[in-house]
Amino acid sequence: MNDSARREQILEAADRLLRHYGPQKTTVADVAREAGVGVGTVYLEFPSKEAIVEELSRSRYEVVLASMREAVKADGRSYGERLVGALDARLRAYFTQANGGAHACDLFHCGSPAVKSASERFYQEEHALLVDLLRQGTEAGELDVAAPELAARVILRAYKSFTPPWIFMEARDEVEKLSAAMHAIVLGGVLGRR
Structure with a gap:
């Protein structure tokens, strides 16, 4: 072998x-x-065991990030739709991976330094993806975001409750309903004024 x-x-x-x-x-x-x-x-x-845990945690986060990237590059959709699509794809990816066993979510959220390291790396990549999307949407005149880096941080902070472990504390349909309501609030703040 x-x-x-x-x-x-x-x-x-x-x-x-x-x-x-x-x-x-x-x-x-x-x-x-x-x-x-x-x-x-x-x-x-x-x-070490932590190295194994970190690699597996990173692979889980990579699935989430790949889902978000796919939603962002969806041609023919507005930048607002792409932003919502990326955040919805993120939520779906978390839910899908949670079906993998009693402790499947531990690789997204637990006290392990390895999981925290993987989470931080994911956050940086997720932030960069949103910054790029917000910047492009503003340049296209569809979004109105003066400071894309700050706006991306604020959006990710606002959506923090739509990540593990919090999304698993309520029924999935309730989480999806709350997420849709959050989309309306966030989009109201970033859509270009016409």
Whole structure:
């Protein structure tokens, strides 16, 4: 087995365990056993359990970011529709990934420094995506945003309650209804005045 296949085998095993037991109760020995390799082999690929958790958390966030990017590049839609589409895609991606087990959400939100690191990296990329969208929408005359970097920060702060773990504390349809109401408020603040 080559290094790439072995690394993937370890990540898949860790993913199964983390979804079921969470980061706190999963050990490197558990991962090794689940992957069918020795503990030393796991350490050849990853310096620590936290490194495994961070890589898996980043991969979850990458799915969310890819969904948002796809919504943003939807040609033929206004910039306001693209903004709403990106935020809706983000919410759907979170909900989809939450269906992966009792602890699937732990890779988005828990006390682990590895998850916090992955989350911070995601936030930076998400922020850059929104800044670019707001800037383009303003240049096209569809949006009216004087400071896209600040506006993106404010929008992300406003939508913080539409991220894990908060979105899992209410029924999904209620979260979607509240998100739609938030869209109306946010769009009212960024749409170009005609």
